[in-house]
Every structure is written in C-alpha cells, then in structure tokens.
Amino acid sequence: MTLKKGTTEPALFDFFSTTPRESVVEVEGTVQASAKAQRGLELVPTRAELLSPSEVPLPLGVVDKVGAELDTRLNHRVLDLRKPAVRAIFELRTQLLDGFRQAFLARGFLEVETPKLLQQGAEGGATLFPVDYFDRRAFLAQSPQLYKQMLMSAGFERVFEIAPAFRAEPSDTLRHLTEFTSLDAEVAYVREADEIRELLEAVVVDALARTRARLLAVGHPLAERVPVAARPFPRVPFAECERLLGRPGAEEDLGTEDEKRLGEILVERTGQPFYFLTDFPTAVKARTFYARRYDDRPGVTGYFDLDFRGVELASGGPREHRLDRLVANLRAAGLDPADFAGYLEAFRYGMPPHGGWGFGLDRLVWLLAGVGNIRESRLFPRDRYRLTP
Ligand code: AMO
Numbered sequence: 001m002t003l004k005k006g007t008t009e010p011a012l013f014d015f016f017s018t019t020p021r022e023s024v025v026e027v028e029g030t031v032q033a034s035a036k037a038q039r040g041l042e043l044v045p046t047r048a049e050l051l052s053p054s055e056v057p058l059p060l061g062v063v064d065k066v067g068a069e070l071d072t073r074l075n076h077r078v079l080d081l082r083k084p085a086v087r088a089i090f091e092l093r094t095q096l097l098d099g100f101r102q103a104f105l106a107r108g109f110l111e112v113e114t115p116k117l118l119q120q121g122a123e124g125g126a127t128l129f130p131v132d133y134f135d136r137r138a139f140l141a142q143s144p145q146l147y148k149q150m151l152m153s154a155g156f157e158r159v160f161e162i163a164p165a166f167r168a169e170p171s172d173t174l175r176h177l178t179e180f181t182s183l184d185a186e187v188a189y190v191r192e193a194d195e196i197r198e199l200l201e202a203v204v205v206d207a208l209a210r211t212r213a214r215l216l217a218v219g220h221p222l223a224e225r226v227p228v229a230a231r232p233f234p235r236v237p238f239a240e241c242e243r244l245l246g247r248p249g250a251e252e253d254l255g256t257e258d259e260k261r262l263g264e265i266l267v268e269r270t271g272q273p274f275y276f277l278t279d280f281p282t283a284v285k286a287r288t289f290y291a292r293r294y295d296d297r298p299g300v301t302g303y304f305d306l307d308f309r310g311v312e313l314a315s316g317g318p319r320e321h322r323l324d325r326l327v328a329n330l331r332a333a334g335l336d337p338a339d340f341a342g343y344l345e346a347f348r349y350g351m352p353p354h355g356g357w358g359f360g361l362d363r364l365v366w367l368l369a370g371v372g373n374i375r376e377s378r379l380f381p382r383d384r385y386r387l388t389p
Pocket residue numbers: 123142143145167169175176177178180182312313314315316317356357358359360361362363
C-alpha cells in the first residue's frame with residue numbers, strides 16, 4: 001500500500017498511522033504497477049475501514065525478524081500462524097495430504113474411517129489414554145490397527161485411513177506428540193514383506209512427486225525441499241543394523257539415538273534419504289501380536305520400518321491371519337484374548353493373508369519443512385505438557 005504524507009488524504013493517513021498492527025481492515029483503492037513493491041503492484045487507498053482492532057502490545061511479533069521461543073509461539077499460535085513462513089508449512093502439509101490421498105486412490109484403495117473411541121487398545125497398555133465413557137472406561141485409539149485388519153475380512157481388499165492417533169507418550173522429544181496424524185494402509189492377499197514394501201515405496205514416491213509438482217507450479221518456498229525419491233529404497237536387514245551399531249545379535253529394539261546413528265551411516269553409504277530396516281527379530285516384536293510369524297523362519301518376522309534421514313516414518317509388515325496363531329501371540333504378549341473378541345471374530349469366517357503399514361504424517365512434514373521440532377508440523381500441537389491452545 002502506498003501512503004505518502006501530503007498526497008494521501010489526511011483522514012486516511014491518520015487512520016493508517018494510528019490503527020494498531022495486525023488489526024483487520026478493509027481497504028478500497030486503485031491498484032497500480034510499482035517497481036518498488038515486492039509483488040510489483042501497490043494499492044493507493046481511497047477508503048479504509050477498521051473491521052477488528054488488534055490489542056497492543058502484541059504478545060508475539062508477526063512481521064519482526066526477531067525469532068521468539070517455540071513455547072511463546074505455540075502459546076500465541078494464531079499470531080504465529082500469520083507469518084508466511086509458518087503458513088508455508090501448512091501449505092506443504094495440505095499438498096502432502098492430498099498427494100497421499102491421490103496416490104492411494106490411484107491404486108484402487110478405499111478410504112475408511114475407523115472408530116477412535118475403543119473398548120481396548122491396539123498397541124499395548126502403556127501409551128493408552130483412558131476416557132470416561134458413560135459408566136464405563138474407554139480408550140482413545142493409538143492406531144486403527146485392529147479395524148484395518150478386520151476390514152480385510154470384510155472383503156475390502158485395499159484400505160487406507162488418514163486420521164488422528166493418540167498416544168500417552170510421556171517422552172518430551174523432538175519427534176513425539178500425544179496426538180498425531182497417522183496414514184494407515186492395509187492390503188489383502190500379500191504374504192511377503194517385500195510386496196508391502198514395494199507398495200509403500202510406490203505410494204511415497206508418487207505422493208512426493210505430486211506434492212513437489214504442485215508446489216513448484218506456484219513457486220512455493222518449500223517446493224525444492226520435497227525430495228525426488230528413487231525406487232527401490234535400500235533395504236537393510238535388522239541384523240546388519242545391529243552390526244553397524246556395534247552390537248551384533250543383541251536383538252534390542254532401536255531407540256532414537258540408534259536410528260540417528262544408522263541414518264548417518266546409511267544415508268552416507270547409499271546416497272538415499274529413504275531406506276527400509278527389514279526383518280525385525282521375533283524377540284523385538286514379541287508384543288506386536290498381530291505380526292506374522294513364519295514357521296520356516298522362526299527367529300525373524302517380516303516387520304520393517306521406513307526411515308528418512310535417521311527418523312522412523314513408518315512401520316509395518318505381514319500380519320498373522322491364522323486365528324490359532326493370533327490367539328497364541330496374544331497370550332504370549334500377556335494379553336487376554338477375551339478382551340479382543342470383536343477383533344478375533346473377524347478371523348473366524350475367512351480372513352485372507354494381509355499386511356500393511358502405519359505412517360506418521362507429522363514427522364514427514366516436520367522433516368521436509370526443515371523446522372526444528374515436530375510440534376511445528378501441527379496447527380495446535382499436543383504433547384506431554386501442552387493441552388492448550
Ligand atoms: P507405530 O507405533 O510404529 O506402528 O506407528 C507408526 C508411525 O506413526 C508415527 N508415530 C508418531 N508420530 C508422532 N508422535 C508419536 N508419539 C508417534 N508414534 C508413532 C511414526 C511411526 O513410524 N499399528 C502400527 C502400524 C502397522 O503395523 O500398520 C503402528 O502404529 O512415524
């Protein structure tokens with residue numbers, strides 16, 4: 001907008017010099033070409049109206065270059081979201097969501113929405129949020145795991161879901177939230193892990209290509225950060241990971257630090273940002289009762305993780321579709337099959353072999369946007385300490 005003392009009508013000049021920053025105004029005027037203006041156009045106002053004033057002082061600068069602490073930014077998130085660089089993260093997120101949805105639909109998947117209020121959890125007790133459900137206790141879904149598997153028995157051969165997942169995750173890390181968006185997929189008639197991995201990498205490559213193309217088309221500042229991923233992604237067996245970490249045969253699950261170190265080694269070695277960690281040992285997946293066990297390969301499952309530069313983005317694998325084995329796995333994990341009656345029923349009337357994965361959208365947005373913390377990938381993040389705004 002062009003305001004020049006002497007040339008702008010005095011009342012308008014006063015209006016703009018006294019209206020506090022960040023107020024909402026309606027302005028009419030003439031648009032003119034201008035070499036000086038950022039977008040090559042300027043507005044010479046003829047009328048202005050204050051629609052909603054902003055209070056002063058602002059708790060958080062919107063146009064100032066000085067960065068505020070993340071906590072301050074999240075406490076006053078609507079002001080923070082007004083910054084173009086912050087908004088850009090959500091433009092990226094929008095395109096990624098659409099890219100994934102299109103990639104699934106192009107492959108014949110049906111989009112499903114499974115319940116988030118559950119009688120029992122999917123992934124074991126520790127990270128469940130209990131809620132009062134009239135005179136009973138219910139839990140918030142940690143994952144659509146049980147339902148996406150049940151749908152395989154319904155004859156829905158390829159399903160995907162984009163929905164919130166809730167985890168009472170006490171750890172205060174850069175990569176954990178208590179509410180995150182999970183992109184889940186499940187497909188019938190797959191037996192081997194590689195069939196699932198091939199589908200996952202195809203979906204990821206396709207979703208990223210769509211996202212990148214859309215962002216490039218509008219000259220978006222984050223477009224170039226979306227990688228052009230090449231298939232196949234490298235596959236590194238778990239036993240090899242343990243050798244690289246200097247603890248061969250330990251059969252311990254990978255922690256955050258292990259994933260980071262592996263990321264440094266593997267990205268350097270393969271030149272690829274995405275890679276699979278494959279063949280998780282049965283001992284590591286002992287609690288993952290729904291993971292298929294192979295009679296001819298007793299020590300390993302087909303379970304895998306998909307990592308991006310040292311951060312786990314997804315995990316999945318072939319499921320146990322044989323009812324007797326599933327019940328045995330539940331018992332071995334210390335769970336009572338009676339608590340899973342609704343789930344187990346789906347295995348009693350014909351269940352095809354199946355498999356799938358869960359993919360954390362927020363982690364991908366966080367890493368692609370190049371921001372410091374996963375909290376910045378959500379509009380109003382939830383963590384161990386934050387329940388508001
Ligand atoms: P898992 O527990 O590995 O697998 O979760 C799948 C993916 O979800 C993301 N994720 C998280 N993101 C942010 N904050 C969290 N607290 C958090 N927890 C998990 C990660 C992770 O890779 N049912 C299985 C999937 C399957 O087998 O299909 C599951 O939920 O990116």
